[in-house]
Amino acid sequence: MNRPLALHLLVIAALAAAFFVLPDYHSGNLARIMVLAVYAMGYNLAFGYTGLLSLGHALFFAAGMYGLALSMQHLSLTAIPALMVALIASALVAGITGALALRTRGVAFMIVTLMFAQAGYLTALYFVQYTRGDEGFVLPQAVRQIAGVDLSSAMGRYFAALILFSVTLLIIGALVRAPFGRTLIAIRENEARATMLGYDVQRRKWLALVASGTISGMAGAAYALLFGYAGASFAAVPYSIFPLLYVLLGGAGTTLGPLVGAVFMFYLIDLSSGVTDAYMLVAGVVLVLLTLFLPQGLLGTLRKRWVPWLP
Amino acid sequence: MAAVILKTRGLTKTYAGVQANTDIDFDLPEGQIRALIGPNGAGKTTFVGMLCGRIPVTRGKVIFDGRDISALPAHKRIALGIAYTFQITSVFAGLSVHENIALAARRAGGNAARVTETLERVGLADRAGQTAGDLSYGHQRILEIGMGLAQSPRLFILDEPTQGLAESEVAAFKTLITGLKNTTILLIEHNMSVVMETADYITVLDQGMTLAEGTPDAIRANRAVRAAYLGTADA
Amino acid sequence: MDFGPHLMLAMLEGAVTAAILALTAMGLSVVFGVMRVVNVAHGEFYMLGAVIAWFVASTLGTHPAVGFVAALVIAPLLVGALAALIDITVLQRIGYDPERTIVATIGLLYILQQGTLMTFGPDARPVAPPFNTRLALPFAEWGENGLALYWPWGLSITSYKLFVIAAAAVILIALWLFMTRTRAGLIMRATQQDSAMARAFGIPVAKVYALVFGLGAALAAMGAVLVVPIQQAHYLMGGDPLLLSFIVVIIGGLGSLPGTVIAALLIGMSDGVISVFFSPTLAKILATLAVAMVLVFRPQGLLGKKPQ
Numbered sequence: 001m002n003r004p005l006a007l008h009l010l011v012i013a014a015l016a017a018a019f020f021v022l023p024d025y026h027s028g029n030l031a032r033i034m035v036l037a038v039y040a041m042g043y044n045l046a047f048g049y050t051g052l053l054s055l056g057h058a059l060f061f062a063a064g065m066y067g068l069a070l071s072m073q074h075l076s077l078t079a080i081p082a083l084m085v086a087l088i089a090s091a092l093v094a095g096i097t098g099a100l101a102l103r104t105r106g107v108a109f110m111i112v113t114l115m116f117a118q119a120g121y122l123t124a125l126y127f128v129q130y131t132r133g134d135e136g137f138v139l140p141q142a143v144r145q146i147a148g149v150d151l152s153s154a155m156g157r158y159f160a161a162l163i164l165f166s167v168t169l170l171i172i173g174a175l176v177r178a179p180f181g182r183t184l185i186a187i188r189e190n191e192a193r194a195t196m197l198g199y200d201v202q203r204r205k206w207l208a209l210v211a212s213g214t215i216s217g218m219a220g221a222a223y224a225l226l227f228g229y230a231g232a233s234f235a236a237v238p239y240s241i242f243p244l245l246y247v248l249l250g251g252a253g254t255t256l257g258p259l260v261g262a263v264f265m266f267y268l269i270d271l272s273s274g275v276t277d278a279y280m281l282v283a284g285v286v287l288v289l290l291t292l293f294l295p296q297g298l299l300g301t302l303r304k305r306w307v308p309w310l311p
Numbered sequence: 312m313a314a315v316i317l318k319t320r321g322l323t324k325t326y327a328g329v330q331a332n333t334d335i336d337f338d339l340p341e342g343q344i345r346a347l348i349g350p351n352g353a354g355k356t357t358f359v360g361m362l363c364g365r366i367p368v369t370r371g372k373v374i375f376d377g378r379d380i381s382a383l384p385a386h387k388r389i390a391l392g393i394a395y396t397f398q399i400t401s402v403f404a405g406l407s408v409h410e411n412i413a414l415a416a417r418r419a420g421g422n423a424a425r426v427t428e429t430l431e432r433v434g435l436a437d438r439a440g441q442t443a444g445d446l447s448y449g450h451q452r453i454l455e456i457g458m459g460l461a462q463s464p465r466l467f468i469l470d471e472p473t474q475g476l477a478e479s480e481v482a483a484f485k486t487l488i489t490g491l492k493n494t495t496i497l498l499i500e501h502n503m504s505v506v507m508e509t510a511d512y513i514t515v516l517d518q519g520m521t522l523a524e525g526t527p528d529a530i531r532a533n534r535a536v537r538a539a540y541l542g543t544a545d546a
Numbered sequence: 547m548d549f550g551p552h553l554m555l556a557m558l559e560g561a562v563t564a565a566i567l568a569l570t571a572m573g574l575s576v577v578f579g580v581m582r583v584v585n586v587a588h589g590e591f592y593m594l595g596a597v598i599a600w601f602v603a604s605t606l607g608t609h610p611a612v613g614f615v616a617a618l619v620i621a622p623l624l625v626g627a628l629a630a631l632i633d634i635t636v637l638q639r640i641g642y643d644p645e646r647t648i649v650a651t652i653g654l655l656y657i658l659q660q661g662t663l664m665t666f667g668p669d670a671r672p673v674a675p676p677f678n679t680r681l682a683l684p685f686a687e688w689g690e691n692g693l694a695l696y697w698p699w700g701l702s703i704t705s706y707k708l709f710v711i712a713a714a715a716v717i718l719i720a721l722w723l724f725m726t727r728t729r730a731g732l733i734m735r736a737t738q739q740d741s742a743m744a745r746a747f748g749i750p751v752a753k754v755y756a757l758v759f760g761l762g763a764a765l766a767a768m769g770a771v772l773v774v775p776i777q778q779a780h781y782l783m784g785g786d787p788l789l790l791s792f793i794v795v796i797i798g799g800l801g802s803l804p805g806t807v808i809a810a811l812l813i814g815m816s817d818g819v820i821s822v823f824f825s826p827t828l829a830k831i832l833a834t835l836a837v838a839m840v841l842v843f844r845p846q847g848l849l850g851k852k853p854q
Contacts, residue, residue, distance in 0.1 A: 053645050100842050106646055107584050108841050111792060115838035118789065122831045156698045179417055185413050189403045194389035196363070196397070197458065198418045241652060250651065284656025291650045292639055 004255070004311035008173050011256060012166045019158050027158055033262045034161040036221050036246070038168045040258030041244035042215030048107025048252035049176060050208040051188030055110045055240050056097075056117030057216050062124065062235035063093040068231035070130060072143055079146045083221055090217020091210055093120075098209035102202060114240070121235040136231025144225055157226045164222050165259075168215060173255050173311055175211075184208050185253070216243070238280075245283060248290050251300030255311045260298055276278070316341040316495050317466055319363070322371035324357050324519075333358040333519045334371070339466075344488065344496045346506040349516035350539060355499045356398055358516065362497075363395045364388045371537045375466070390418070394464035398471050398499075404444030408435055408454055411443050417457035425461060433457040434483065449476045456484070460491075468497045473505050477531055485509050507531070515539075551685045551698040556819045558683075562707045562776070564814025565714035566769045568807050570787050572718065573765030575806045578795065580738040580758045583642055586651040588766055589788025590658035591629060595621045595767025596673075596712035596779040597666050603673050614775070621771050623766035629763030630756040637759070638752060655784075662781040675706040675775030710772050717768060722803060734758060740811035766791075790817070793837045 015034070019027050028066065039061055046052040047056035067089030068082040077085065101112045125133045144151045151160050175181045178299045186194045187201050195201050233239070242265070243258070250261030265283065296304055303310040317339040324332040332354045339345055347355050360366035362373055364385030372381045380388050390396065403411050409426065416425045430436040433453050438446065443454060452475055459467050473481045481502065488509050490498060500506045506513065506527070513530045515522040517539045523530060530536055598621040603613030615680040632654060683701045684695040712775065720823050725731035737744040737754045745751050766787070792812060798809030817829060 055648075073685065100838070102810065103842050104845060108845055110648060112586070112838045112841050115834050115841075119831050119834040119838070122827055122834065126825070126827045126831065180636075181416075182410070182414065186403055186406070189405050190401060192397075193401045193403060194414075195386050196365070196389060196395050196401075197415050197462070198386050200386050244652075246651070276664060277668070278660035280656045281660035281664070284653040284658075284660065287653025288650050288657065289653075290635060291646045292636060295646060297755070 003309050004173060004177070008169050008255065009311065011259070012162070012169065015162055015165070016159075018157070019162075020272065024154060028154065029266065030160040031154075031158045031226065032223075033266050034165040034259075035219050035226065036242070036266070037259040038164055038222065038260040039216050039219035040053065040243040040246040040250075040262055041168050041172055041255075042212045042217075042219060044247045044252060044254075044258050045172065045175075045184075045215065046209055046212035048242065048247055048254070048257070049186040049188060049234035051191075052102075052205065052209060052212075053110050053244075054101075054209075054212075054236075055112030055244070056115070056120075057213070057243055058235050058237070058239035058295060059097065059113075059120040060090050060094055060216040061115040061220035061223075061239060062120060062232075063213075063220065064090040065220035065224045065230050065234055066124065066131065067217065067219035069137070069139060069224040072139055073137060073230075074130060078143065079151070081224060083218075083225070086217055086221035087214060088249060090220070091214045094210045094213025094217070098206050098213065102205050102209065115236070117235065117240050117306060118237070121232060121237075125236050126234040131230075134232045136229055136233070139224060139228045139230065146226055151226055152228060160226055165220065168218075169255060169259075176255065176311070179202075180207075188253075205228075211261040241283075245287060247297070248295075249286060249297055251297030251303070254297070254299040254303060257297055257299045264298075313340040313342050315339060316376055317497070318374045319362070322361055322373065323369050324354070324361060324366065325369045330519050332361065335516075335519075335521055337514065337521070339495060339497060341465075341495050342493070343511045344498065344509055346510035346513045347497060347499045347516065348501070348506060348513060349522070352518075353516040354519040355516055356470055357497060357519075359395075359470060359497070363393055363468060365378045365395075389462075392462075392465035394459035394462045394467045396452075396459055396472055397467045398474075400448065400450055400451045400455050400475075402443045402454050402458065404442070404451075405445060407439065408441050408443055408446070409439040411454055412457055412461050416461040419462040419464075421461055421463065425463070429457050429461040432460065432486070447484070449480050452476060453480065453484075456487070464494060464497045466497065467491075471501060472498065472500045473500065473502050481505060481543065548698070549585075550687075551701040553819070554683070554685060554696045555701055555703075557815060558703050558707075560815035560817065561811075562710055562814075563817060564811045565711045566773045567787070567790055567794060567814045568718060568810035569714050569772070571791040571798075571806050571810050572721065572803070573762035574791045575795045575798070575803065576721075576765070577759055577762035579802075580734050581642065581755050582644075583637065583647055583757075583759070584644070584651070585762070586648060586767045586788070587654040587658060588791060589760070589784030589786075590662075591625050591657050591763035592766040592770045592787045593662065593779075593781065593784035594628070595770035596774040596783060597662055597781070598624055598767070599774050600630070600666075600671050600673050600779040601772045609676035614673075614676040614771075617673075618768070618771050620708075622767040626760035626764035626769035629757075630760035633756045633759040634752075636715055640757070642755075657790035659781060659784065666779075666781055668781065670689060670778040670780040673705075673774045677705055677709075678775075679705045681705055706775060710776070713772055714769070717765075718807060721765070725803065726766075778808050789834075793833060796837050797840055 018030060022030065043057050046054055064086040067086035071077040071082045071085045097116045101109055101116065104112050124131050141152045150156045183194070183199055183204055187204060191201055220234065246258050246261030246265055248261070249264055250257030250259065263288070268282050268286065269279050272282045294301060299310060314439055315338050319335055319337040322332055322335040335358060349355055357366060361368050364383060368381060372379055374380065375388065375391060375393070379390065379402065403414065412429050413426050416429065430439055433456060433459060435450065435454060443451060446454065452472065456469070456472060485505060485508055498510065510527055512524070513527055514524045515530060515536050522539060523533050523536050525533065570592055575587065577583055577585055599617035602617040602620050603610065606613045608614060636650055637647060641652060680702050681704070682697045685698050685701060686693050686695055725735065733749055733754060737749060737751055741751050794806055794809045794813050798805030813833065817833065
């Protein structure tokens with residue numbers, strides 16, 4: 001067993017144990033954090049590993065969320081088929097928007113992804129009779145279960161989130177060590193060089209974006225399924241900024257950075273929203289400080305200075 | 312007579328009214344070491360850019376191994392067996408020396424053994440763990456040559472490979488190049504000692520057109536070449 | 547109101563929108579043109595202009611015209627100074643690296659927006675316009691005696707709105723003259739062309755950048771001061787102008803002044819007209835997708851220069 005894999009398993013075990021140790025409020029938070037961390041891990045695949053700075057990942061999160069929620073609400077699907085719908089929806093959306101957006105790079109790519117996400121949000125508002133727009137709709141407890149396990153219970157919710165998190169973490173851990181992941185990193189580092197070594201850079205970027213979008217979509221579906229609510233606000237700009245924030249804080253291009261970033265920011269915002277309505281101010285300050293002083297993020301700096309084997 | 316591995320017919324590149332390359336016909340037999348020389352601005356890098364697909368052609372054809380590759384994107388041409396080093400060294404500065412070579416080898420189907428072998432061949436085995444960006448410029452250039460070698464290419468195109476190298480490194484380069492088997496080499500060079508000592512045949516470009524072609528002795532004696540170029544080059 | 551007058555009304559309102567948009571987008575365009583920086587917090591500079599205008603007007607408390615003129619001078623100056631400070635302390639420190647700049651300006655967006663929420667509060671607050679007479683407008687129609695003018699009921703515009711259109715035009719012309727006819731403008735354009743070369747000629751590039759960033763913010767603030775008597779000052783009012791400015795600058799071509807003006811007219815007018823006849827949400831969806839498609843298939847915009 002190699003060190004990165006051991007570390008991942010250790011983290012998963014620690015999270016599993018945490019449920020039994022932490023008070024209800026915090027384990028509830030942690031369930032939410034884990035799902036958001038999956039979202040951020042999806043984003044990290046595109047941004048941290050491939051160097052694609054997307055400002056529109058909320059589109060994928062929402063595609064998965066609505067894919068599941070709408071099919072449960074309006075088509076009466078149960079959880080597993082609804083998850084399949086979410087998977088297909090987010091992969092499709094990522095595939096199509098990716099094919100278009102990847103014709104651009106750099107600043108243009110950022111703006112195109114932002115525009116696609118904005119169009120997605122507006123579309124969710126436009127079809128208000130199905131989505132209930134910003135107000136959203138609730139998924140009743142009765143439908144939120146898989147194989148008899150009630151996902152609205154504290155334990156069901158937590159361990160469902162943990163399973164999703166663990167599977168994603170292990171997949172990403174394997175992916176980034178495999179040739180595919182190494183090539184993505186090479187593309188991020190020096191795209192011209194990667195092309196002149198014979199790599200089909202466009203195709204790999206697209207694959208990375210589809211994988212990224214699908215993971216983010218599954219996080220969106222999980223969020224709706226586990227917390228029982230779907231609303232257009234999840235498709236709006238702040239939800240595109242959050243994964244960027246988590247990844248930057250935790251460390252872009254590290255496997256556990258997204259989780260670290262999600263934990264930090266969640267609690268930072270949780271604490272500051274108790275003090276003021278303007279809690280996003282904290283997010284703003286953190287972003288500016290990060291980009292000025294700690295561009296590699298927490299784990300990224302740790303890896304650079306002291307722990308080179310950190311995945 | 313060896314088969315022609317690379318040829319161009321009527322290769323032309325025009326930039327907004329400026330003819331960078333005009334109607335170049337070029338034949339490169341397999342296994343030959345060909346040097347491409349000429350004054351600055353002669354169009355050497357443009358020519359080579361069109362060969363490997365980095366620069367789109369205005370007119371003309373590129374044929375590799377009997378196959379017309381004029382419409383193929385750059386990465387597909389490389390995958391056919393062409394390796395290319397940039398005029399200004401371009402490696403993966405943030406990754407280790409080992410990973411740089413491994414990335415090159417991996418795509419070309421090489422295994423871990425090839426990576427080790429290549430590192431040893433270019434003399435970077437003891438620096439395998441170093442970050443490529445921390446190497447001296449000369450070593451980065453050597454690394455880039457190593458990345459080309461790791462692909463076991465059929466055609467190796469090098470754009471001013473010895474520029475920035477120390478004397479000893481230049482000597483090592485000469486040995487390396489002449490010792491390669493089963494590889495056709497196309498070399499843009501300004502260093503005349505490298506050209507004269509390694510090249511089997513030389514093509515001289517001037518103002519976007521072929522001025523002369525011949526063996527090193529023939530080129531050295533060629534009046535037109537001397538007038539256009541050799542008098543000002545470093546011997 | 548019949549279709550004809552209704553359309554004319556929509557176009558006039560669209561012209562007002564276009565005027566403000568042209569100013570705001572010009573700020574974004576100037577900054578990108580000279581510095582190649584995408585400032586996501588641009589909408590917040592706009593919002594600050596409106597908020598400061600409210601502060602100035604309500605603090606002075608005299609005749610609205612005095613407060614308005616004072617605001618028109620003070621708000622852009624303050625916002626411009628703030629922007630210059632941000633450029634010096636944050637943007638120059640990260641060397642204008644494209645990714646880090648976007649992230650830093652996103653952070654600034656939240657700081658400025660939420661900071662305003664904490665001080666100014668969540669309410670929308672009005673500012674009285676300096677003058678506001680309603681002018682009925684004529685419309686032409688074929689009658690028994692040929693083309694005749696009549697005054698449809700409901701077809702009117704306020705004198706202030708006409709003033710906004712005129713003021714925006716004046717400011718834009720002044721800006722154009724500044725960029726093309728003055729030495730300072732020449733220095734800015736030289737720095738845009740080749741900053742290394744400009745430095746070699748002794749131009750203090752860092753100072754130029756700070757000034758340009760300040761100028762861009764000031765233009766947005768000016769647009770907001772002009773609009774605040776029509777709309778109201780609100781801490782979230784920067785969102786739409788940001789998006790619309792982006793659309794304008796991209797379609798007009800990043801860095802192209804005339805392109806920005808033409809695109810602002812197009813977008814401002816069509817946004818007004820489409821919103822009157824169709825659902826505003828649908829109009830926005832189409833506009834957003836149009837921007838994305840322009841960037842994907844024609845990245846230099848309508849009038850920008852093709853990248854080498």
